[in-house]
Amino acid sequence: xxxxSAPGVGLLKGLGVTIKHLFKQPATQMYPKQRPxxxxxxxxxxxxxxxxxxxxxxxxxxxxxxxxxxxSHKETVPPAKEGGRARTRNVLDRxxxxxxxxxxxxxxxEVCPFDALWWSPEFEYAEYDMGKLLHEKEKLxxxxxxxPAPPMLEEGAVAPAEVTDAIAKKEKELEAEAExxxxxxxxxxxxxxxxxxxxxxxxxxxxxxVKGAGEIDQETFDKLIAEGKSERIxxxxxxxxxxxxxxxxxxxxxxxxxxxxxxxxxxxxAAAKPKAAQVEVEAGQIDQETYDKLIGEGKSERMARxxxxxxxxxxxxxxxxxxxxTASAEPATDDAQADDAGAVEGADAEPAPAQKVADVHxxxxGEIDQETFDRLIAEGKSERIxxxxxxxxxxxxxxQRIIDEGGDA
Amino acid sequence: xTDLVLEQAVTFAAQSASLLTFDSFLLSVAAKIAFAxxxxxxxxxxxxxxxxxxxxxxQHRRGPVEAGPxxxxxxxxxxxxxxQKEDIIPRAADKWVFAAAPGVALVPGMLIFLVIPLGPGVxxxxxxxxxxxxxxxxxxxxxxxxxxxxxxxxxxxLIGGLRAGGQLIAYELPLILAAxxxxxxAQTLSLVGIVEAQSTFMLPGTDINVWFVFPQIIGFGIFFxxxxxxxxxxxxxxxxxxxxxxxxxxxxxxGIKFAMFLLTEYGGMIIMSALxxxxxxxxxxxxPGVPLPGCDGAGGLFDCGWLGTLAGVxxxxxxxxxxxxxxxxxxxxxxxxxxxxxxxxxxxVLVPLALLNLAVVTVAKVVF
Amino acid sequence: MGLMDQVELPQxxxxxxxxxxxYSLWCFNFGLACCAIEFIAASTSRHDFIxxxxxxxxxxxxxxxxxxxxxxxxxxxxxxxKRLYEEMPEPKYVISFGSCANCGGPYWDxxxxxxxxxxxxxxxxxxxxxxxxxxxxLDGIIALQDRIQGESLKDRIAGRRLDPITLGADAPLxxxxxxxxxxxxxx
Numbered sequence: 034x035x036x037x038s039a040p041g042v043g044l045l046k047g048l049g050v051t052i053k054h055l056f057k058q059p060a061t062q063m064y065p066k067q068r069p070x071x072x073x074x075x076x077x078x079x080x081x082x083x084x085x086x087x088x089x090x091x092x093x094x095x096x097x098x099x100x101x102x103x104x105s106h107k108e109t110v111p112p113a114k115e116g117g118r119a120r121t122r123n124v125l126d127r128x129x130x131x132x133x134x135x136x137x138x139x140x141x142x143e144v145c146p147f148d149a150l151w152w153s154p155e156f157e158y159a160e161y162d163m164g165k166l167l168h169e170k171e172k173l174x175x176x177x178x179x180x181p182a183p184p185m186l187e188e189g190a191v192a193p194a195e196v197t198d199a200i201a202k203k204e205k206e207l208e209a210e211a212e213x214x215x216x217x218x219x220x221x222x223x224x225x226x227x228x229x230x231x232x233x234x235x236x237x238x239x240x241x242x243v244k245g246a247g248e249i250d251q252e253t254f255d256k257l258i259a260e261g262k263s264e265r266i267x268x269x270x271x272x273x274x275x276x277x278x279x280x281x282x283x284x285x286x287x288x289x290x291x292x293x294x295x296x297x298x299x300x301x302x303a304a305a306k307p308k309a310a311q312v313e314v315e316a317g318q319i320d321q322e323t324y325d326k327l328i329g330e331g332k333s334e335r336m337a338r339x340x341x342x343x344x345x346x347x348x349x350x351x352x353x354x355x356x357x358x359t360a361s362a363e364p365a366t367d368d369a370q371a372d373d374a375g376a377v378e379g380a381d382a383e384p385a386p387a388q389k390v391a392d393v394h395x396x397x398x399g400e401i402d403q404e405t406f407d408r409l410i411a412e413g414k415s416e417r418i419x420x421x422x423x424x425x426x427x428x429x430x431x432x433q434r435i436i437d438e439g440g441d442a
Numbered sequence: 443x444t445d446l447v448l449e450q451a452v453t454f455a456a457q458s459a460s461l462l463t464f465d466s467f468l469l470s471v472a473a474k475i476a477f478a479x480x481x482x483x484x485x486x487x488x489x490x491x492x493x494x495x496x497x498x499x500x501q502h503r504r505g506p507v508e509a510g511p512x513x514x515x516x517x518x519x520x521x522x523x524x525x526q527k528e529d530i531i532p533r534a535a536d537k538w539v540f541a542a543a544p545g546v547a548l549v550p551g552m553l554i555f556l557v558i559p560l561g562p563g564v565x566x567x568x569x570x571x572x573x574x575x576x577x578x579x580x581x582x583x584x585x586x587x588x589x590x591x592x593x594x595x596x597x598x599x600l601i602g603g604l605r606a607g608g609q610l611i612a613y614e615l616p617l618i619l620a621a622x623x624x625x626x627x628a629q630t631l632s633l634v635g636i637v638e639a640q641s642t643f644m645l646p647g648t649d650i651n652v653w654f655v656f657p658q659i660i661g662f663g664i665f666f667x668x669x670x671x672x673x674x675x676x677x678x679x680x681x682x683x684x685x686x687x688x689x690x691x692x693x694x695x696x697g698i699k700f701a702m703f704l705l706t707e708y709g710g711m712i713i714m715s716a717l718x719x720x721x722x723x724x725x726x727x728x729x730p731g732v733p734l735p736g737c738d739g740a741g742g743l744f745d746c747g748w749l750g751t752l753a754g755v756x757x758x759x760x761x762x763x764x765x766x767x768x769x770x771x772x773x774x775x776x777x778x779x780x781x782x783x784x785x786x787x788x789x790x791v792l793v794p795l796a797l798l799n800l801a802v803v804t805v806a807k808v809v810f
Numbered sequence: 811m812g813l814m815d816q817v818e819l820p821q822x823x824x825x826x827x828x829x830x831x832x833y834s835l836w837c838f839n840f841g842l843a844c845c846a847i848e849f850i851a852a853s854t855s856r857h858d859f860i861x862x863x864x865x866x867x868x869x870x871x872x873x874x875x876x877x878x879x880x881x882x883x884x885x886x887x888x889x890x891x892k893r894l895y896e897e898m899p900e901p902k903y904v905i906s907f908g909s910c911a912n913c914g915g916p917y918w919d920x921x922x923x924x925x926x927x928x929x930x931x932x933x934x935x936x937x938x939x940x941x942x943x944x945x946x947x948l949d950g951i952i953a954l955q956d957r958i959q960g961e962s963l964k965d966r967i968a969g970r971r972l973d974p975i976t977l978g979a980d981a982p983l984x985x986x987x988x989x990x991x992x993x994x995x996x997x
Contacts, residue, residue, distance in 0.1 A: 047775040051500045061504040061858045064948045077943070098918055133912040133926075137940040159937045159950035161957060163912055163928060166938050415956045417949075494860070502855040509833035509863050519863060522830025523875065526963070528899035530872065682869070689869035696872045696899040 065420065068400075073181050075154035076137050080180050081128055081173035085149035088123035092141035092150060100134035101141060102127060102167075128170035133163050151180040157421070178428055250274040266438065320345040402426040474566035478555040485759070486708035489766045490517045493708075496767060500774045520701070527697030532595055535694065539593035544695065544702035547586025550579045551709040558716045559634050561726045561754030562734070572633040573625055576717060577618055580672070583706060584610040587681070590703070591691035602690025605781065606681035609671055612788035617668035619796035620661040623803045624654055624721045637725030646810040653724040657806075661799045662722045664792055666768075669714035671784070673707060675769055677776040680784055715765035716758070723761050726754035818964050831875070831901060832958045833863035835951070838874035838898070840891055842881025845908035845941040849880045852944035862951055871897040876954075877931075878947075880907035882917060883924045895931045901963060905950050906933045909940040916940070 062069055071077070088105040104127035110120045142150045153176045160166050186192065192200075249271035257267035324341035401423035409419035491506075491514055498505025506513025531537055557572040559565035569575050584607055591603015625631050628639035640653050655662050671678040674690075682690035692703050724730060734750040734757075779787070819827065837859075839849050852859050853866050860866070868874035871894050883891060895904065906927050909915030914925035927933060934957060937950035 044776070048771065051771060051775045054502055055496070055499050057502065059499060059504050059858075060502045060855045061861070062856060063504070063507070063861070064857065064945050065952060069943070069945045071943075075943075098916060132909075132938040133936060134909060134915060134918060135938070135940065136909055136916040156939065156943050156946045157949040159935055159946065159953045161935060161953070163906075163926070163933075163936050166912070166936060415959065417952050417956050498858070498860065503858040504861055505858075506863060507861040513861070513863075516833065516863060519830045519833035520865075522827060523834035526827055526831060526901065527875075528901075530899050684869040689873065692873070693870050694872055700873055 065416070071154045073154075073184070074152060075156075076139060076152050077154040077156040078132065078152075078158065078176050079130055079135070079142060079173070080151045080153040080155075080176035081130075081170055082149050082151065082177050083125055083128060083170050083174055085147045086125050086128065087147055087149075088125050089146065091144050091146065095140050095144045097138060097140065098131075098134045098136050100131040102129040102131070104128075125170070128173065129167055130173065131167045132158070133166040151177065153177070153179045154181065155179045178432075250278060269438075320348060400424070400427050400431075402430060474556065477566050478552055481555045481558075481560075481712075482552045482709055483705075485712045485762070486705060487517045487521075489712055489763065490708045492763060492766060493770045493773075496770045497774055500771070524698050524701035529698070530694070530696045532694050534595035536593040536595070539589050540694075541699070543586045543590035543593060544699040544706075545586070546589060547583045547706045548702045548709075550582040550586075551706050551713060553579050554713050557633055558713070559637060559720060559725060560716075560758045561751050564751060564755050565634065568632055568634045571631050573621055573631045573636070573721075576633070576713075577621060580710075580713065581610070581614055583710070586706075587691050590695065594691070594694035596694050598687045598689070598693045599691050602681045602687045602693065605687075606674060606691055609674065609678070609681060609784060609788075612785055613668040613671040613792070616664050616788065616792035616796040617672060619793070619800055620658075620665040620668065621717075621721060623658060623661050623796070623800045626800070626804055626807060627654060627658070633720050637720055637727075640724045640730075641727055646806075651730045653722060653727070653730050655722040655724075658722065658799065658803065660795060661803075662718070664796050664799065665718060665721070666765075668788075668792065669718065670769060670772065671788070673710040673714060675707075675711070676773040677778050678784060679778060680781050683778060711766055711769060712762060715762040715769070718765055719758055719761040726758045728753075728757050818962060824962070827963070828959050828961065832955045835862075835864045835876040835903065835954075836868035836874050837864045837866050837876040837878060838868045838871055838894070839866065840877060840879045840881075840894065842879070842883060842887065843908075843910060845880035845911065848939075848941045848944055849878055849907060849947060852947045857944040857948060859948060859951060862948070862955065864951055871895075872899065874898050875901070876903045876905065878905045878907050879911045879927045879931075879933075880941075882910035882915070883927050884922050885924050886922070888924045888930050891927065892930045901966060903935075903954055903958070904931055904933045905935045905937060905947070905954060907937045907947060907950070908942055909938065912936050912938065 088103060090103055093099075093101040093103050103125070105123045105125050107121045108124045110122055112119050139152065142152055155176055158166070158168075249268060251271070253274040254267050254271035257270055262270075319338055319341035321341070323344040324338065327340055401420055403423070405426040406419050406423035409422055410416065414422075494513070494516060495505045506516035509516045509519045531540055554576050556566040557569055557575055559568070587606045587610075588603050591599045591601075591606065594600070624636060627643075628636040630636060630639060636654075641651065643652060643654065644650060645652055645656075674681045681687075682692060687693070692700060695703060719725060726734070728734065734753050818824075839846060841847075841849060851857060864876065871877075875898075877895055877898060879891060895902070904927070906912050910917060910923070911927045914920070914923050917923035918925065924930065928936075935950045935954045937946050939946050942950075
């Protein structure tokens, strides 16, 4: 610096640099509040898709740290067809990874021939006790939900054989279905005339064929939009509603044509009510009303407290059950609507085979359910616990949402 | 002996009235002690918080966020923690000296706050020898540091303590020379008097009122550098250079004793800034020649209503914080000097410069 | 500390005291391997753990509250860690950062590596990873702060394990040589 400028200029330059940074936006990520932007293939934790695991033990044997514990037993599967040979297969009993020992080399993930092990970017599992870093397969399965979707293929790449096969299969199915539809519509024309002749044989609800897809029920649509639903959801629900109405109308026409009255087949199946016992209530609080009453009756404080606590749990459970019912009612009807909309096959619309919650993958890690978070904080839980619970709640909700949408679409 | 001290105390006694002087003697004493203690325990915390935040922002960070609103209670949390820490005294240490050292370093800092004027009438005492008192008391804290370094029975502590001693003695000289120059120009040693002198000082031959920082810019620079070195602030933190001497004279100190040393450092920052404000930056004047609202006294500095008093205190504290900001700024920008560079700078550059400054100002004072 | 570790404080005072300890964790980094780099990353402007009151200004162990052991602890180094921990004043906390510090990690069958720092000093929080992300350290710190906010100092001191965990059946880990004082001041 002395060679290029007068003495002291360098000192001023240093001051200039620091003061410039004073007015810049800091680069800090506010971690617990703001999620870190992780690379998509971050090696945070190893997740297990236990349905895929065949207990081949490759991962366990290749692990440099010997930190994977697998236990299984053999099961005899009866022959697939008469006179065949009974087969044995391995059933996974225990799959545990000791993350205190794991060196995150990823060899197990590489070596797994059945894609049972995956990298998840989740990293928040510090523990107070080292033993708790040994995670069993239930926990590993939970982490599976946080695994990001596989990367897109390159443009122009040949799709893998499994994918093309699956697509071909699906297309075939769809074609068969369309074929069936055509037959069904032809059949639907027939009973009309036949019914008039015979005067009996009431047609079932599902026999009614509704033509034209894409019309929506404007009323429902407006209502849902007003309720603040997204346009996409509103549109799909309105579409379902239109189909339902149309069906209703057609059947009414049909019935009047028949001159015979027929009880409506209940299309919608009510969701199974959750039992009271299934609802978890956090105990510990007391029902003030009961408490006061008992105290007034001259009961001892201890007795009153115990009874009030029980009363609180009862009330809370009743409340939660009611809430759950209202909550589950909606998706249930959605499913039913979806059935109606797509109903072409005969017989009363069966409740859709509930999509298994576990089958749904939720992308995006780290988002939290603000409502749950606020509630837990208000309850006096620590922020860290509240955050992790809220995260779980978010994943649950997200899954439910995906299932709902999937049912409609 | 006692009579003599009393007599001197009377002759030193106040030039102008302090707001904290009441009819009752005990009440006045209590109010003044509370004033000094309050200043000593609150303002350094604000300065420390500012250091945290400014340093963080200059380093592209955020600084404390979680403890209290915007992390403002970070230093309070530190204090609460230090109270709870175990008090370790090394077996080989000289126990009594070891225990007394932080107090010896801390108390002078509190005492200086007695004479620092924050606003019109807002000071505990206006000694006739205020400047002398402040400089004399401030050099006592080096004794505490030397005691701590020696008594710890730790080689790092000892070297750190000796370094601190050498550094403080070296920089005391330019500091005092620069301060004397101000006293020469103001023709008084009273700190309130110096503020007053600044409000009436006109540039020779003109009608423009300026603070002492303008005629004595060199003196101000010398005072500032020497003050930083006195406080062992980076870039002059050789006594606690952690790459060489773990933590210097504080190496063996834990808990509340360490906190006292720390408070001494932050308090020192405030004291030195306050002295600079009083000596060079016009005290509680907003701008040169601008009287405070509601002040009728000379130069618009005295006999203020409550509004003027509050404004005066606010202005002084604002100037102090601005100087603390500059200190933090220098800390962030510059690396630490080497020990020989430090001594060279004191004896070869600053002392001659300060003497020259004194000579020039004295001659100018006589001529004009 | 004296009284504080023998008497249970009243609730409000305890809350304030715990709060103070929670947000003032002067931190001493015992960097031993690659994990130390991640620790340093956690102190830089992107992650900046001073936000949480973890202040890396502790020049020596005497001023530290939190010891972060990050990296492979060898048997040769173990006495130093033990000694450093003993030099810290109570209440002190330890975070074991990374697989090596947790239980030896990749060196689980090495002849020279201590299988986990918790064999010589008590550990409060274990952060998994090899090396863990800086955010994982932040998560560990938040977990530790949770623990501090809820703890009772009296119980903590009472439950303090005085003897080191013994390895194998017989001899305790050889740490006698540590207290002799090879460098630095007397303990």
